[in-house]
Amino acid sequence: MPTRLRKVRKRRGSRTMGWGQIGQHRKTGAKGGRGMAGGHKHKWTKLLKTGYFGKEGFHNPTSKEVHAININELAGLVEKLGGTEINLARMGVDKLIGKGYIDKPVTVIVKSWSKAAEEKINKAGGRIHPPQPQAG
Structure with missing residues (x-):
């Protein structure tokens, strides 16, 4: 027995593959209108x-996004x-956190930092300090 062809x-x-005369399966008329047309009727x-x-x-309007960087990214x-000096504040980084390892002594300028990050920087022979306030 021969196999039957699928519809396609x-x-x-x-x-026209069964869609009538030219253009009957094209454009917006076939879809029920443009955009939200029929939103309260046939597309409901x-x-x-x-x-x-x-x-x-919920979006908290008072929350502030903190851009942080790890020690390994700093390395x-x-x-x-x-x-020997890297200014993270100028790069748009707000905080230095302590994941990773660094072995080079480096001076880091950043707004805030974690205790672990400070310990690792000091152990490598570097130091961390906040940015100087700009005069003006």
């Missing part, structure tokens, strides 16, 4: 399913840039 294979080569069930309306969650920067 059967209609290949027939120009789709909107209900997807959770389109309303907000979800990579020291290798890349060279020198």
Whole structure:
């Protein structure tokens, strides 16, 4: 018994593949309008399913994003840039935290730092201090 062709294979080569005359399966008329057209009519069930309306969650307007960098990332920067002083405050980094290892003595300028980071920098022979306030 010969195998039957699937619908798609059967209609290949027939120009419109069962969608009538030219253009009947194209553009917005076939989709029920542009954009949100029919949002309260024939597209209503789709909107209900997807959770389109309303907000979800909570955004704290007073929270402040802190850009932090680890000791191991700092060691990579020291290798890349060279020198003995690195100004993280000028690079947009707010805090230095203590994950990783550093063996080169380096002076780090940063707004805040963790106790572990300070210990590791001091052990390597470097030091940390906050940025100087700018006059003006």
